Amino acid sequence: MDLPRTASAVVIGGGVVGCSIAYHLARRGVRDVLVVERDAVGAGTTSKAAGGIRVQFATETEIRFSLESIAVFARFREEFDVDPGYTRIGYLYLLAEERQLRAFEPRVALQTKLGCDVRVLGPDDARKLVPALRVDDLCAAVWGPSDGMAGPTEVTNAFARRARECGARIAEGVEVTALVLERGRLTGVRTSQGDVLTPLAVNAAGPAAARVGRLAGLELPVLPRRRHIFFTEPFPEIPGPVPLTSDVSSGFYFRKELEQVLLSPGDVEDIGEDTRVPMDWGKVEETVQKAVHRLPILEQARIAGGWAGLRPLTPDDHAIIGWAPGVEGFFLAVGFGGHGFQHSPATGHHVAEWLTAGRPSLDLSLFDPGRFRTGAAVHHDAADAE
Numbered sequence: 001m002d003l004p005r006t007a008s009a010v011v012i013g014g015g016v017v018g019c020s021i022a023y024h025l026a027r028r029g030v031r032d033v034l035v036v037e038r039d040a041v042g043a044g045t046t047s048k049a050a051g052g053i054r055v056q057f058a059t060e061t062e063i064r065f066s067l068e069s070i071a072v073f074a075r076f077r078e079e080f081d082v083d084p085g086y087t088r089i090g091y092l093y094l095l096a097e098e099r100q101l102r103a104f105e106p107r108v109a110l111q112t113k114l115g116c117d118v119r120v121l122g123p124d125d126a127r128k129l130v131p132a133l134r135v136d137d138l139c140a141a142v143w144g145p146s147d148g149m150a151g152p153t154e155v156t157n158a159f160a161r162r163a164r165e166c167g168a169r170i171a172e173g174v175e176v177t178a179l180v181l182e183r184g185r186l187t188g189v190r191t192s193q194g195d196v197l198t199p200l201a202v203n204a205a206g207p208a209a210a211r212v213g214r215l216a217g218l219e220l221p222v223l224p225r226r227r228h229i230f231f232t233e234p235f236p237e238i239p240g241p242v243p244l245t246s247d248v249s250s251g252f253y254f255r256k257e258l259e260q261v262l263l264s265p266g267d268v269e270d271i272g273e274d275t276r277v278p279m280d281w282g283k284v285e286e287t288v289q290k291a292v293h294r295l296p297i298l299e300q301a302r303i304a305g306g307w308a309g310l311r312p313l314t315p316d317d318h319a320i321i322g323w324a325p326g327v328e329g330f331f332l333a334v335g336f337g338g339h340g341f342q343h344s345p346a347t348g349h350h351v352a353e354w355l356t357a358g359r360p361s362l363d364l365s366l367f368d369p370g371r372f373r374t375g376a377a378v379h380h381d382a383a384d385a386e
């Protein structure tokens with residue numbers, strides 16, 4: 001595709017967030033939307049996601065994002081004519097200490113108030129859900145039966161295809177290298193294939209968001225952190241489906257993927273902003289230790305492979321959505337950490353609404369880009385299972 005020389009909006013990044021935004025903008029009738037993706041659609045950190053989807057968040061805004069997104073996943077096949085592999089396997093949090101339960105209680109109360117099905121269970125009830133679990137060191141579990149999973153690749157490709165059908169263009173293999181600013185206002189983007197004039201650019205660059213922010217002189221606190229996932233050889237001794245089960249004390253989580261078991265040590269590592277994400281095979285030992293502690297039968301399993309990806313975190317674990325402070329025409333949809341995939345439907349909808357109607361219909365102040373400067377950022381105990 002020849003890169004257009006003008007666009008009404010340029011979305012920087014063709015991951016699940018950028019493609020959802022482009023789709024929603026185009027669907028709302030915005031003409032000449034252009035997504036610029038330096039690699040291929042969905043090839044960024046979206047391709048590393050475990051596909052988990054939960055209502056179990058700590059804030060009303062994020063729970064509402066989840067409810068709205070889950071409704072989209074549930075009707076995805078009708079809206080996009082694609083099976084996203086959406087299944088309600090549930091999320092199960094395992095708690096070993098009373099203080100963890102105390103931290104979960106207000107979240108469960110808020111989730112319940114907002115209409116979510118979330119229950120506190122005793123350890124034996126947790127074992128009824130996953131019979132292979134060791135539960136003698138647990139004091140409770142928190143169970144969300146309506147949580148689940150879907151395929152990040154299927155969902156991203158569906159957003160991209162529908163965006164194109166609605167008139168958006170997606171340029172792959174093209175990198176944004178500079179933002180063109182005149183007196184504090186964005187007038188275009190410079191790319192590896194020339195300039196594009198535009199009054200609006202959306203930073204949806206995932207783990208590279210801070211780098212793209214610096215093109216406009218901004219310091220965005222988006223901190224890419226490495227996380228590993230390993231998978232076993234087929235292991236029918238733990239029959240599926242099982243909930244995505246997270247051991248809150250160790251950070252370890254697992255779920256089944258067909259016959260295999262996916263295992264993550266829950267690592268959070270700063271390896272710099274590099275786009276290459278090397279595997280650390282030393283992590284296998286830590287993962288197996290945590291896994292065998294919680295699922296002793298896994299001693300009989302063999303690790304068959306794994307991967308690592310970057311989760312674009314922020315200091316308070318909430319995304320950054322809104323106009324970039326001090327740069328007219330530059331919008332931010334970044335810092336989605338471990339939940340960018342599951343919140344992509346709601347993100348696309350609200351960003352497009354904000355950009356076309358002047359404001360979003362939901363209070364998005366939780367995501368305010370200026371909150372770190374003003375001290376308004378509040379860290380909620382994230383229990384970020386992914």
Ligand SMILES: Cc1cc2nc3c(=O)[nH]c(=O)nc-3n(C[C@H](O)[C@H](O)[C@H](O)COP(=O)(O)OP(=O)(O)OC[C@H]3O[C@@H](n4cnc5c(N)ncnc54)[C@H](O)[C@@H]3O)c2cc1C
Nearest residue numbers: 013015017038044045046050051052176206309340341342
């Ligand atoms: C191991 C792991 C497990 C995860 N599990 C889950 C999960 O279970 N559930 C969940 O919801 N989330 C999960 N996540 C998080 C999820 O993957 C991310 O939050 C989400 O994919 C972010 O999407 P994005 O579109 O913002 O980023 P990306 O997919 O990285 O998209 C950004 C795109 O921007 C492009 N780009 C960057 N700079 C430029 C530039 N200058 N010019 C042009 N293009 C550029 C990149 O190539 C990239 O394709 C997980 C993440 C990891 C690492």
